[in-house]
Amino acid sequence: MPTKVPTLNRRLFLTGSTAAAATLAAARTLFPSGAFAQAAGPEVTGAKLGFIALTDAAPLIIAKEMGLFAKYGVPDVEVLKQASWGATRDNLVLGGAANGIDGAHILSPLPYLMATGKVTQNNQPLPMSIIARLNYDSQGISVSQAYKDVGVGLDATPLKEVFAAKKAAGTPASVAMTFPGGTHDLWVRYWLAAAGIDPNVDVSTITVPPPQMVANMKVGNMDAFCVGEPWNEQLVNQGIGFTAATTGEIWKHHPEKALGLRDDFIAANPNTVRAILMAVMEAQQWADAMENKDELAQILGKRGWFNVPPADVAGRLKGDINYGNGRVATATGLEMKFWKDHTSYPFKSHDAWFLTEDIRWGYLPATTDVKALVDKVNREDLWRDAAKTLGVVEADIPTSTSRGPETFFDGKIFDPENPSAYLDSLTIKALA
Structure with missing residues (x-):
């Protein structure tokens, strides 16, 4: 179990490769020195966080590999490989104290399905929260x-x-x-x-x-x-x-994975959660820089993480796509995004779309109060608190919890203020 600590050691040195250290040193210009000096120290020195071998787990992996969890006073954070999303769910139900996990790199709808008991044993709800988005696209x-x-x-x-x-x-x-x-x-x-x-x-x-x-x-x-x-x-x-x-x-x-945590862990360790978020945010900025993509692919390809050739990772990290059917496109803008365009911030409007689609296909009842459920599970307030403590520039902090109406490739429009109109526009569906 992580040990109790009285205060955050803000002079922990970054560990990792020389190149990574240099890159992160440069990143400190984005996070002014001492910006988090007034924050209270973490209650515990770590947490158990699950991940699936997917490129969008990179923020957790980089935060661990490059000593960012240690930098923010939580050196004992473990990033633990899960066999499947079902295993992630089961280990979240167990919780870190019972040899499970406290949080995870997770499919954005899954904390909602768990919080409502739709995918848990005996339909027992597990209070969960989304505290950050990990990536867009890809x-x-x-x-x-x-x-x-x-x-x-x-x-x-x-x-x-x-x-x-x-x-x-x-x-x-x-x-x-x-x-x-x-x-x-x-x-x-x-x-x-x-x-x-x-x-x-x-x-x-x-x-x-x-x-x-x-x-x-x-x-x-x-x-x-x-x-x-x-x-x-x-x-x-x-x-x-x-x-x-x-x-x-x-x-x-589009939004994709999220960082989800059990509510009981958040309630018991708010300062630890803030520290974890700051480490993940800094990792997201590093992972988003195009000049770091090859090094990121090398790291993710390691046996302890994905155990794949870096060539399987690198192309689509950069937006260079070999579709495999004779079509090859470079610099598409479809690269995996980790920070720019407010990627890290968990927009409530995005979660509203996920819930509306789960209603569309019968995973949630048609009577679901989308807004109320999003307000319960989406803790964008924790993200904002961590961003402010970290000294994230104002332009990288959204002014609204909604990104507004979204348009899909087939012309369908989702207005988060009117999910029912979106559902009505869809011909094929299976409402519960």
Whole structure:
């Protein structure tokens, strides 16, 4: 267990590579010296944080690798690999004190599904909070090489007739995602439904942990999948399939993963939470700098983290995309984002979309009070407090909890002030 500490040691030296230290030294110009000097010290020196082997876990990994947790007085933070999102959920239910975890790199809808008891044993709610967003963009929808001549891309319509024939033959297409009601499930459902393919009727949807996607497609267990990087890029590099679309093409600058914590940990350790947030924010700024992408890919590729060739990570970190079907695009603006454009801030309007989509597909009841649930789980106030303590420049702190209406690739518009109008505009849905 982390030990109690009386005050924050603000002169802890950064550990890690010389290059990383130099980069972070430069970053201190963004965070004025002593900006957090008045903050009270952490109640404990650490926490147990889970992560899945996905590129968007980078802020937690970098904060650990480069000594940022130590810098802010929580050197005993553990960043622990989880086998699946189901395992993440189960370990959050256990909690750090019971050999589980206190928080995690997590699918943005999952804390809501846990807080409402929709995905927990015996439907027992687990009070959870989202305290930061970890990234925007750079997930992918990949398709088996068997469909390379069909012409499917951002528009999935070419698959409609093919999938209908498979269903009629008694072998419906298998489409994989990573957790029911999670982001990857919602992206692939949106993509299919926009093409008139009902994901509840026309295909078979299955749940597969992210690191197992490529191997399962290789042996023919699925026709398509949606997952984060580096697995789409690895699929292309191994010649097993191709990327039909990246999720940033479905909704540019979309929110993806979050940093979630158990409410009891937050209540008992508010200063520790602030310290964790400051470390993660600094890591996000470092990870967002284009000049650091190759080093980031090297770090994530290590055996202890992802155990993959850095080449599987680097391209899409930079927005350079080899789709694997003859299409190659560079400097697309679809790179994974960690800080710019207010990426780190957890907009309540974004969580409202996730909840509305979970209502659309029957994971939450139609009677769900979206605003009330978002206000309960989204703790953007903790983010603002940490940002102010850290000395984040005013331009990087949003003035509103809403980013306003969002427009999708098919022309649909989500107004967070009127989720029901968005739902009414959708033809394919399965309301509970």
